[in-house]
Amino acid sequence: MIMRAFQLFALLVLFGVGGAFAQTETATRVDFAAWEKIAARAEASVKSDAVSDAAFETLRQELVVWRGLFGVTKDSNAERIATLKQQISALGPIPEDPASESAEIIARRAELSEQMNEIETPVVRSTEAYSQAGGLINEIDQVLRDRQTNALFERSKLPINPFLWATAIGELGQSIWSIGSDTQQTLTSDTATAKTNQNWPQIAMLLVVFLLLVLGGRNWAIRLADRIYAMTFRGSRTLGFVVSLAQVLLPYLGFLALVKAVDVAGVIGVHGQVLVDVFPTAALCVLVSLWLGKRIFTSSDGHAIFEVSAEQSRKGRIAIAVFGSVFAIRVLIAAIVDADKFSVDIANTLYLPLTLISAFCLWRLSKILRVHVRLNSEEGEQQRPLNRILSVLGRAGGIIALVSPILAVLGYSNAAEAIVYPSLLTLGLLAFISLVQRLVDDIYALITGKSGRAEQGLLPVIIHFVIVIISLPVLALIWGARVDSLTELWTSFQNGFALGDTRISPTIFLTLIVVFLFGYFITRLIQGTLRMSVLPKTKIDSGGQNAIISGLGYLGIFASVIFAVSSAGIDLSSLAIVAGALSVGIGFGLQNIVSNFVSGIILLIERPVAEGDWIEVGQYMGIVRSISVRSSRIETFDKTEVIVPNSDLISGTVVNWTRNSLMGRVTVPVGVAYGTDTRKVEKLLIEIAADHPMVLVDPPIRVFLQNFGADSVNFDLKALIRDVYYVAIVKSDLNHEIIKRFAEEDIAIPFPQRDLWLRNPEDLAAALSNQKTGPKE
16 A cells, blocks of 8 residues: 555656657557457457456557557547648539549649548547547546455354464464575575675675664664754754655665665565565554654653554553554565465455554554544534544544454455455554645745744645645545556546547646736736836826726736637537537626626726825715726725725716816805995905915805895805815815804804794683692582
8 A cells, every 4th residue: 555656656757658659659650450369369358257357457558659659549540630621622612523623623623632531541440449448548547446346245264263272373474484494594595605705795794784774773763853943043843854754764774785785685585575565554554653753742842643542542642653563564465465365265364463453553543543533622612623534633533543353253254354454544544644744834934934834825825725636546445446447547637638529638727827817927017117207207197007007907818818818729610509508697797797897897997086086976975096807996995995886986976076187165054144335245255265374265265145044144155275275174164264254254054943922821820820739629
């Protein structure tokens, strides 16, 4: 399982490089006779049950190579074929009467048609073979998946049978004794002695490296990482994490040196070489489990992933270390079982104790997960999403830890191992992802200079998401997915999907995004240049400048989209009918948005309203702060913002107080008592207004006697002021001055007065008198 991830990575790299190289090669002639033999053999193998999985894997690899060749060939000469079609089309349609066409045109059409057939024949055959190869690959994958599924439900003899235990231990001991005997025989051979004598300096150096790195390397790395974590300089946590990786790397290099020394000495026989080949993998399992347990449950930087008690942390570290050791033993035993071809019953008997121990480790870790969730969840509050996920994992792990031993004891060893080992490896993968995400946060904080963890930043969140996406293939491999299935999925992803007559692939999509972003960047660059350098030097007002910049932005984005689609080679003509039908439905649903969009364009062109204008629309009055493509933003004098749809500004009634100039009229109503000299009032009001610095004397100030009210004679003082934004202040100043001057001139400003007339006052007086003296007896 561990090596599958490395195989997947290597295959993806080879596919990418091989695909890029193949596309640069000129299409060569394909040996279709050889392909037909391969295809026939593949069809016969799929129908046969005697073909082994290894043979199917080999055959599948051959089919993948052929499919890649056909994929290049079927897309070759596309430009030449298009040119020939245009040439034939230029000759015009074949007339009903061939005699009416000149011999030269007939000959030319025949020549071009012959060239077309010669070029299209291998393309058509390659296209058909490409589909056939893909179908055969899918059939082989289906056969392998069926076999893998059937193997899960295969039942062997009960592994708890004592007779099986005696036989299993005997066969395992015989294999180990055979390895020892083979090694002893190799050691005493003249060839091994001569090889050792010849290479003893290299062997000695490798053994010294092994002793230094294995015996001291991990301890050195632990002490150095702890010292770095204890420091408080910037980036200490990031450096400490990187140094902690040496706890795995240094001992692993030491074990590789040991394996190399054994290989150079030539002291291991054929049987022993099986264990030597898998020994580094087994050692890596143990080293990774020790490192992971320390990083998860005890962290020198004070930020462990699982915040539980010291006792729970100790149990967690032990459980992870025990599972790592068990998995290493499982790798070694599996190598012996495969090499010596043990029976299924014997193999399952040997695997039983390992499965039981692994199930116990899973149960212990699941319990710690639940404890962690309980300690980090406040009572009465809803759990956070991460805690809910951990809670589900803890419960699922506990169930698997109970079910897998039962399946193993009943003989369903494959099913038991298929759930218990992947469950533990999944927990390890999730823990490793958490550590990497924390490292990303630390690096982000180190670069940006922000203290603490940068969990709230957008860039770390995006990187976290990318890390999770990258880990999905590894998770699929852990749960039994085949590398070939993942590479097939990757191939399908590279081929893309069909949209009409156009195929959308990652390359086309990337081209589309890059070209659009380039056009968008150029548009913003031109907008910035106009805004900062060009337009300020013109006589265009600010509203016109904003209209030009906004219009250029919309035009640039539209042109970027068109150019990006053309550059990516996407032909949407086949979708014209569908797009037309959708546009009708979308038009009804989005007619208000479209109306606002068109209104926004009209506002930018005609500019009846510009940014900075004082307008009154409906019940709102304020300053226009921005005009976008859908709506406009108005700031009222109460400092509240109102979003007004652009259609209201076009179709509704809008009062623009500052459209042509800042001048505005102020109207002050004044009432005086009856009997006052009206001409004197008129003259006095004009003098008061003329004395105000904001009031203009041209056009002249006017005073109108409006009407005779119930309590006063009503006048209106009307004057133009320099800045309409000060209308409220000017009106207030004029009112203050009117009160002052009217008082000086002894002019009364009346207020409503009412006279109350009572009917039969004597009856009212008698009633009041009776109320004071009381009722008569």
